[in-house]
Amino acid sequence: MTLACHCRGCQRLTSSAYSVSGVFAREAFELTAGQPVIGALRGEVEHWYCDSCKSWIYTVPPGETPVVNVRLTLLDDPPRGRPHVEMYTNEAQDWALLGSAHQYAGFPPPEDYPALARSFAGRSD
Numbered sequence: 001m002t003l004a005c006h007c008r009g010c011q012r013l014t015s016s017a018y019s020v021s022g023v024f025a026r027e028a029f030e031l032t033a034g035q036p037v038i039g040a041l042r043g044e045v046e047h048w049y050c051d052s053c054k055s056w057i058y059t060v061p062p063g064e065t066p067v068v069n070v071r072l073t074l075l076d077d078p079p080r081g082r083p084h085v086e087m088y089t090n091e092a093q094d095w096a097l098l099g100s101a102h103q104y105a106g107f108p109p110p111e112d113y114p115a116l117a118r119s120f121a122g123r124s125d
Helices: 006-015 110-121
Strands: 003-004 018-027 046-049 056-060 067-071 085-087
Touching: 006 018, 018 056
Parallel strands: 003 085
Antiparallel strands: 003 018, 018 067, 046 056, 056 067
16 A cells, blocks of 8 residues: 655655655565664654665554555655555645545554555555
């Protein structure tokens, strides 16, 4: 599933209006090389970086959220199309809202993730 985060933290981390991520199940996510470090904004959300090149690689949302958000722009072949979910729309730059299928003022509640993943899997774009 793809998402855009409009929070002020992502705006600062990207020097842009939002970050774009792919959402993967925590149990399916595995680093295959390197040892990342927590960097940038510190708090309940963990932002992990490559210790060598300092690129922002992935984010672990707070609490029991069963996902990891990976920066899609780091992939060799990132998904095309509008992000399926927009979150932190309450902090978005007005001109940067993308009109995604699902929008949340903050983090999507953990119980919404299964339905969001099913609707993403069934989309036609």
